[in-house]
Amino acid sequence: MRQRVKKFFLLRRERIGIRLRYGRQRRFFRCPACRFPQSVPIGRGQSKLVCPHCGEIFLRRT
Numbered sequence: 626m627r628q629r630v631k632k633f634f635l636l637r638r639e640r641i642g643i644r645l646r647y648g649r650q651r652r653f654f655r656c657p658a659c660r661f662p663q664s665v666p667i668g669r670g671q672s673k674l675v676c677p678h679c680g681e682i683f684l685r686r687t
């Protein structure tokens with residue numbers, strides 16, 4: 626049980642670290658069709674995104 630909790634926190638810290646590292650230049654979106662998360666560079670205005678998982682095309686403002 627303790628091991629699992631420890632692992633959970635470690636995983637969470639890793640995720641936060643990634644967000645801190647890329648948080649300014651990248652934004653995270655989820656595909657509306659399959660919920661597959663993907664990161665997109667910020668500052669392009671409205672951009673067309675293609676989901677690498679299912680091929681869904683959707684528009685997002687970054």
Ligand SMILES: [Zn+2]
Nearest residue numbers: 656659676679
């Ligand atoms: Zn998708």
